Structures are given as C-alpha cells and as structure tokens.
Amino acid sequence: MHTQEEFATLAEPYRRELLAHCYRMMGSVHEAEDLVQETYLRAWRGFEKFEGRSSLRTWLYTIATNACLNERKQRNRRALPSGLGPAGGDPDAPPEAASGDVLWLQPIPDTMVTAGPGDPASIITSREQLRLALVASLQKLTPRQRAVYLLREVLEFPAANVATMLETSVAAVKSTLQRARAALTDLDTTHEKLTEHDAQDLLEQYMTAFEKADLAALERALRKDAALEMVGYSTWFSGLHTCLRYLARVLGSPGTWRMVAVQANGQPAAAAYLRGEDGSYDAFGLAVLTVTPGGISRIAVFGKQDLLPSFGTPSTLS
Template sequence: MDFEPYRRELLAHCYRMLGTPDEAEDVVQETYLRALRAYDRFEGRASLRSWLYRIATNACLTALEQRRRRPLPSGLGAPSADPDAPPIPAEPGDAWPRPIPDALVTPESADPAAIAVARDGVRLALIAGLQLLPPRQRAVLILREVLAFPAAEVAEMLGTSVAAVKSTLQRARARLGSAAEVGEPTEPEQRALLDRYMSAFMNSDLAALEQVLRDDAVIEPVPSRTWFTGKRTCVAFLRHVMGEPGEWRMTPARANGQPAAAVRYRGEPFGVAVLTVAQGGIARITVFGFPDLVARFEPAAAGRE
C-alpha cells in the first residue's frame, strides 16, 4: 500500500500536535510502521486517509506523554517593559516550538486555494496557541476545526464518544480564544516587506527598520523568556542587537506559511526569523536563535531565487 501521497499532510498534522518538524517527521515514520504492521486488519471500514490520521494522532498523543509543552515567550508571561534590561534566560527544561519550511507541508498541487489552506494550517500563531492546550484538547481542535473531520469520526479515532468530543472542543476553544483578524498583504507585498526588513538589518539602518514595523509590533527572541510589544519598545531593543553594517546576513525563505529569513551573524549560522505581516507593516518578528535551523532553510530559499 502506498502511503506517500499523505506524507505532507500527515507531517503538517504531527507538526501541529508536537510543535517541531524533527519530532513530527519521527512520528510520521512511526505512523507508517504501525500502518504497515496493522494493514492486514484494516478492513476498509474507514477511508485510508482517516485511518492514517487515527494512527498518527494516537502516536502523537503517546509522544506527548513524555514531552513538555512548547510555548513561545508570549505564552509564558507578560511582555518586558524595559528593552535595556538583559533578557530573561530560558530555564532548565524549557522546550520551544520550531518553524517548519513551507516546502515540507505545502501540497505539490498548483491550486492556489490548496496552497493557501495548507499555509493557514501551520501559521505560527496557531502552532503557538495549540502548544498551550492539553494534548487531547489539541488533537480534537485540530481534527475538527483545522482538518474538518466529523465529530463521529474524531470520536472513533480517539476511542471516545461524540459527546466527549464536543465537550472537549468547547473547552479547547475557550482556552485557546480567537486571534484577531488582520488583513494580510498580497504575496508580492509580503516579499517586499521581507526585503526591506532584511536590507535594514544587514545595513544596520534602524530608521528603515522602524518604518516597516506596525505600531503594535511584537518581537519574540527564542530561546529566552523575554518579549516586547509596541514599536517604540521593539526599536529600542533592536538598537542593542543590530550591530555594524555587514555583520548580519539574511537569505529569504518561507516558514509556517509566512515570509522568513535564514540568518547568519559574522558568517556563522544564527537562526531563522519568521515575520507575521499585516496591513500597515510587520506585526510580529519571531526569532528562533537555533543555529541548526539555518541549513534547513537556506537550500530551500536558494532554490527559489
């Protein structure tokens, strides 16, 4: 049986559940192994797709029994009011979500609607919010609201009742809340904002960087527990990290359905910056300061140039 046509969507599903691409890829492989071992008992009472989602979801729930939740800094406390203070370091045991390249989860289809749906399903705000939910609430919310499986099918996948699924979904919605709707610029406008952001940083042009930020901009530098909100505070923080012209080098990329940049500092890998853009400029900059991410994003970015 060929499971490969489902790989991208299963990877996206496991990523939503677990918050990191590496762990998601491991669980997809585990899903395939479990499916192969159990295939002789698969009697076609459900579609192959929903059967694979059942296996993947339960594999994720098992994995989450041994893992800490992975919030962003904004999920851990209030923003810092002092951009001049040293960042609050991560605590032992802190775990963080990581971005995923669009190329891993975007369907190969040229259908713009399919691509848009795939990107919406891995937006960083959604991934960060999901990590705040208990695992079963997370699973129900994803299966019902992101993937639109019927409640009866979700109950079958999770070995529970339809009433329990509906109750769990209500609690998940209440806990997660709803993100404010913001108008998103067109893709060329997003790329233009990304270009201006990268140029300002690489040229150490703080005034140019300030021009592309919205008044309500947010910066989250991971891994630390400190984050900032408001253009004035964000700019004051960036003044400390911008450095001299040429110290920062950036390569355009796409992560979580959003414009991003693979970042090097003085030639060495630094991490990946993911931009949330809205009408009026950049609304959020999430900087994942993990050097190993650079190799994952640079080849994909270079292939599109």
Template sequence: MADFATATEPYRRELLAHCYRILGSVDDAEDVVQETYLRAWRSFESFEGRSSVRNWLYRIATNACLSALSHRSRRFLPSGLGGPADDPLTPLAAAEAQWLHPVPDSMLDPAAIVTARDSLRIALIAALQELPGRQRAVFILRDVLSWPASDVAQVMGTSTAAVKSTLQRARARLEHAPPDVERTVEPGDLSAVLAQYIAAVEEADGAALEQLLRVDARVEATPWRTWFSGRATCVPYLVQQVLGSPGDWRLLPTSANGQPAAVGYHRGRPYGILVLTVTSTGIATINAFGDPALVKRFGFPAHV
C-alpha cells in the same frame, strides 16, 4: 509493499503538518510520521477498510502524537513565559524551555500552504500548546481541518458526543488566550516586505525597520525569555542590542509556516530562522528562533 506505498504515500506531507500542529516541533513531527508509517506498514495486511486509508493514518498519527506528548512538556514562545519588557535596554535572560520551532514550507504540501496557511501560523501553533493533548487534537481536526465530528470520533476512537464535548472545552480554554487571528496579506505582497526587512537588518538601518513595523509590533527571540512589544520599544531594542554594524548580519529569504522568513547568519556564523507576520498595516511580529541547527533543517549551508 507496492500497494502500501501507493495507498499511503500521498498523505505523508499532510500528516507531517498535522503532527507539527499538535507537537510544535518539526523534528518531533517527523519522528512521529516515521513511526506512523512503520505502524501502518506492520498492520496494513489486516486493514479491513472500515474507514478510509486517510482516516486510518490520521488515527495512527494522532495516537502517536498523544503518546509523545505524555513524555514531553509543552512548547513555548517567550511570550508564553511572561509579559514584555518595558525597557529596550533590559538585559536578555535565557530560559531552559522546550521552544516551539518553525516548519519549512518546503516540507509541506504546497496546495495546503496556499489554501490553509493561516492554520500553520506561528501564533496559532503557540496558542494550541495551551490545550491538553486530546483537546488539541480534536480542535485541530474539527476547527482547523474542518473534519466532520463523526470522522473525528473515528480517528479519536470515541463517540461523536464526546468529540463535541471535548471541542467545547478546547474552545472555552482558547478564549482565555486567543491567537492573533488578523489575516495576513496575500502571498504576492510578502516578497517585497521581506526584501525590505532583509535590507534594513543587513544595513543596520533602524529607521527603515521603524517604517516596516506596526505600532503594536512585537519581537520575540528564543532562547531568550525577554521579549518586547510596541514599536517604540522594539526599534530601540533592535538598534541597541541586535543590529550592530552594517554587514554584521546576512539574511537569506525563505518561508516557514506559510509566512515570509529569513535564514540568519551573524558575522558568518549560523544564527537560526526569523519568521515575519505581515499584515496590511506592516510587520506585526518578528519571531526569531536562535537555533543554528534550524539553518541546516531549512536546507541552507552552515556558513556564508
């Protein structure tokens, strides 16, 4: 048992990130990682070392993810259900959907967040949901993690030629719905923007928010299918439907998906997580995940 833990434990956090990229839910990813380690423990004595322990674990985890996907629908952001609303006073319409969830940076490998944080961004995770399971797994292993095609074939239990063919189909499919690939600003510049955003929301200061948002900014908030695009629409929506009065909101800084984020409380009650995509020209996207359970998941108290 000690040998098993020594050999496999160093890969737990990167496996969680891998499963999260495929599944779009940290809860589902944790379940699959637990299942992966259980399966690996049961078969560890028969592991013959024909591949590295890392590749062996990735094969078990990837197959477990594909099995999980066969029983679950894809996960969405509101923008995946239709176009933006033109009127900032549009009543918000809820949707019964399997929503994509953010992942706390505290659960991931800090080194991976620094070197590969763009591969964890909300926009990319949402775009990956457009792909069928096997295409999604191959694309992640090959184009996101930059694994050699031969290693991907080993993990997927197929040939190198099949991997190349699957990857080609995945790339072609993503061309029709490419993720926002504009690079975000460096981590050292994010804390100031997050602090300004928190102050603007807590003070219900629409003018300050307007200064922070890009002209083409978008605001999405689950569980609402209604979302808004363009600063001219987003700011009136936030002012008239969200901010309320100074003190209604309390935001505590955190980070998710390698991006600046805040845990939100509305009038003392847990709201969920707000994740910002920040570029050199301002905040490009506010993804608000209105799920009180996420507050605990991120390690924060239920009430403030």
C-alpha cells in the same frame, strides 16, 4: 499479501499532510518527523488487517493522532517567550534566559508540508493552518483538546469519525471541542491577509534594513504595536519604541548581517548570518515575520543554527 511497494504507493501521498498534523500536535519539527515515521511503520505492520471500513487517509490520521497523544504524555507543552509571561520593559538590560525545562516551539519550512504547485486556494489554506500564532495557541490546550480541535476544525473530519478515531463518544468529542474553542478565544482567526507580493516586499524591507544597519528603515517596516521575541529567552518586547531600542543594540554596522529569504509556517522568514572576524558569515538563526497591511506586527527569532539545514540554507556564507 500486499508488498511494501504497494503500501508506499497508496500511503505516501499523505506524508506531507500527516507531517503538518503531527507538527501542529507537537510543536516540533523533529518530533513530528519521528512520529510520521512511526505512523508509517505501524501502518505497514497492520496493513494486512486494514479492512477498509474507513478511508486509508482516516486510518493513517487515526494512527498518527494516537501516536502523538502517547508521546505528548511524556512531554511538556512547547512555548514561545510571549507565552511565558508579560513583555519586558527594559530593552537595554540583557535578555533573561528561560529555565532549562522549557521546551520551545520550532518553526517548520513550508517546503516540508506544501506539495508544490497546485490549487492556490488550498495552498493558502494549508499555510494559514500552520501560522506560528495558531501552533503556539494550540500548545496551551490539553493534548486531547488539541487532537479534537485539529481533527474537527482544521481537517474537518465529522464528529462521528473523530469519536471512532479517538475511541470515545460523539458527545465527548463535541464537549471537548467546545472547551478547546473557549480556550482559544484570544486567537486571531480574522487577521488581515496580504498578497504574496506585499508580504515579500515587507520581508525585503526587513532584510535590507538589517544588512544596511538602517534603524529608520526598520521603523518604517514595523507596526506601532510590533512585538519582538527571541526563542531561548523568557524576555520579549512589545511596542515599536521598545523593539527599536533593542534592535539598535544588535544591528551593528552595515555588513554585520546577511539575510536569505525563506518561508516558515506559511509566513515570510529570513535566515540570518552574522559576520565573523575572518569576514565569513556564520548561520545565526531564523526570523519569522508576521506581516499585515499595516506592516510587520511580530518578529519571532529562533537563534538556532541547527534549524537552517532543513530550510535548505548553508551553514556559512562567503
């Protein structure tokens, strides 16, 4: 009989990649963590019956994927504001709050899903597979399409393996993958990549501009077609002029904001802190940047204080 320690030794190395998989399936860090815990509990309970017909990794992915599919039956898809409707045209008007039944996509800290120093190529690949644009687009698929797309295109399991994992036929897997690809035709899979140094340089420009309330510096950092969306509101903006008009309203004076650099979804991000009346800085939320050689193309603002602890940042800065 296997001990719990033996099971942990064999299964624990897969935890981070299973968390990334469940996150891509669900669009929520908290739900992904719960489902990974459920996966390991189910796997431990059934470990004695595991006959080794597939690899342990494949078996764990089978359990995790089906746990996500069962959970997704009871959940609406998660979205970003840009997935709810067209861009807003009046940055001077108050943003419009979304209806209460909208579930929002959450960012995920790189530290939760990247295993630290290793093969640079594999680390870059894993980050690319977690980009906000990809995860948001995946939420538009049916749960079954999403599972097949991830297992085939991202994780590169053979079609026969995926058919076994989902208890279906190879023909059904191929048909579902074709429909998923067709639904993702607008997903940019050939975007220009920046070096780590250049990406961090753009992040530094963004953070410094906010801390100094320097709208001209923000203008230099943003692309002409930049977009800005604030999770929690259905309103979002597109185009440099419109984005800058909105940002001018929130910049305040120098010292209103402080920023801490982090990484989310394989992208540069800034934990934002807003100065209070007592001079301390309270956690406001997280800005995840999409960066290109031409500048910052998108800012996704997650105004949730409870997101920051998972990024290792404090709730207050003195």
